[in-house]
Amino acid sequence: MIISAHVTHKSADMKALELIGRHDEKALLHHLRRIQGVKECAVLRTCNRVELYAVTDEPSTTRNGMEAMVSRFIPFDHEQNLVQFRSDLESIRHLLRVSSGLESMIVGEDQIQFQVKRAYELAESEGCIGPILSLIFRKAISVGKKVRTETKVNKGAVSIGSAAVDLAERLLGSLEGKTILVIGAGEMATLIAKHLIEKRPNAIFVSNRTYDRAVELAWYLGGQAIRLDSLYDYLHKCDIVLVATSSPHVILDRARVEKAIAKKGEGEKLIIIDVSFPRNVADDVRLLKNVEMHDIDGLRDIAQENIMRRKKEVFEAERIIAEELSLLEKKLEEMGASEVIRALRQKFEAIKEVEIRKAINRLNHSSEDIETIVTDFANALANRFLADPTEMLKLASREKRVEILKAARELFRLEESKNVS
Numbered sequence: 001m002i003i004s005a006h007v008t009h010k011s012a013d014m015k016a017l018e019l020i021g022r023h024d025e026k027a028l029l030h031h032l033r034r035i036q037g038v039k040e041c042a043v044l045r046t047c048n049r050v051e052l053y054a055v056t057d058e059p060s061t062t063r064n065g066m067e068a069m070v071s072r073f074i075p076f077d078h079e080q081n082l083v084q085f086r087s088d089l090e091s092i093r094h095l096l097r098v099s100s101g102l103e104s105m106i107v108g109e110d111q112i113q114f115q116v117k118r119a120y121e122l123a124e125s126e127g128c129i130g131p132i133l134s135l136i137f138r139k140a141i142s143v144g145k146k147v148r149t150e151t152k153v154n155k156g157a158v159s160i161g162s163a164a165v166d167l168a169e170r171l172l173g174s175l176e177g178k179t180i181l182v183i184g185a186g187e188m189a190t191l192i193a194k195h196l197i198e199k200r201p202n203a204i205f206v207s208n209r210t211y212d213r214a215v216e217l218a219w220y221l222g223g224q225a226i227r228l229d230s231l232y233d234y235l236h237k238c239d240i241v242l243v244a245t246s247s248p249h250v251i252l253d254r255a256r257v258e259k260a261i262a263k264k265g266e267g268e269k270l271i272i273i274d275v276s277f278p279r280n281v282a283d284d285v286r287l288l289k290n291v292e293m294h295d296i297d298g299l300r301d302i303a304q305e306n307i308m309r310r311k312k313e314v315f316e317a318e319r320i321i322a323e324e325l326s327l328l329e330k331k332l333e334e335m336g337a338s339e340v341i342r343a344l345r346q347k348f349e350a351i352k353e354v355e356i357r358k359a360i361n362r363l364n365h366s367s368e369d370i371e372t373i374v375t376d377f378a379n380a381l382a383n384r385f386l387a388d389p390t391e392m393l394k395l396a397s398r399e400k401r402v403e404i405l406k407a408a409r410e411l412f413r414l415e416e417s418k419n420v421s
């Protein structure tokens, strides 16, 4: 049975999400694999979700263990509905929706499919993936691709990066002529940069831990790279700061921001948009006069408008997911037989190999005609294939185990095979 636990932007705000999301995937995975009953597991952690997936043979014990694990990080009461639990087909359907971008805050965003792939690869490299999660995650990754090629759900500006730039534009009216600082030079900062370029700001500064990467991104933007330790010298020159780093620590703190913006002109505001998870700007920076601060929670209105624009595409994506889910369900149901089928094949392959070798030997070294050798080969195969079942059927008959006789009829389709040609 599959059990999954979900803490997402739909039920939790950034503050709550951060409590669990501060722990990296590996640490969460190690907590999860220790829960009683867990046979396979994976953790998906992104900027707006932490999801735990487990295959278990003790569903209720594992569910309780997962609940205890989440509440160790985020103390929650059940009325809050902060954590959703799903099982079996509902867990799988959810993962396919996640990978397709339908559960994302910015519906249709592409980044999530790489994050699902990363979650799978990490769990696999940690030895937590078995046949069931392997099948499900590989399906989720392929469905994510299919939805994006067969629908337009991801067309146009859809990412947290584009939404952050849209928010900046709304707050300032226009970014034309404004001075902007981007902190970070990774994937998200690059996405932000791509959208900034179209807005024709006056100047762009890029600051990053690795200075060379800041130089690279600044070059792409036609901006200026600055070292992370000197970014406070530039804050007063900026209208807006966009922050996207994977630092687990605060990068902008209240005291230094306050000191830096004291140099700003009377009434001039500094807008900070921090899309990092966990956030890189100390929460009390928002209390400063002339500072307006937003995090991913601040993108909700833009996200809502994006959903409305993509309704038709979402409908089409859901149709694909339903189709793929029913194929996957069939495969999962068949998995129960896979061990027996493998053992059966192995046994018969071994018999076949021996008989082929005998036949080839006779062909090469005796003067018998081919028809005799082929007939003997076919008889030997049939006899050896049927030896064990014949013996077991006789035994079953002696012991009056009619169900075995019935099963054999069903297994070999004996009623249907009267007219074998």
Ligand SMILES: NC(=O)c1ccc[n+]([C@@H]2O[C@H](COP(=O)([O-])OP(=O)(O)OC[C@H]3O[C@@H](n4cnc5c(N)ncnc54)[C@H](OP(=O)(O)O)[C@@H]3O)[C@@H](O)[C@H]2O)c1
Residues within 6 Å of the ligand: 046, 047, 111, 112, 160, 184, 185, 186, 187, 188, 189, 208, 209, 210, 211, 213, 244, 245, 246, 247, 248, 249, 275, 276, 277, 278
């Ligand atoms: N990718 C997404 O879809 C997405 C969506 C929403 C939010 N976010 C959030 O955006 C942030 C950046 O994600 P990303 O996808 O751009 O990651 P990424 O491609 O791995 O880039 C990480 C960036 O963070 C910097 N960094 C890492 N550790 C640091 C530290 N201890 N101190 C200072 N800088 C550090 C890196 O600097 P170096 O160049 O020196 O390594 C790099 O610029 C994350 O918090 C993520 O949760 C990402």
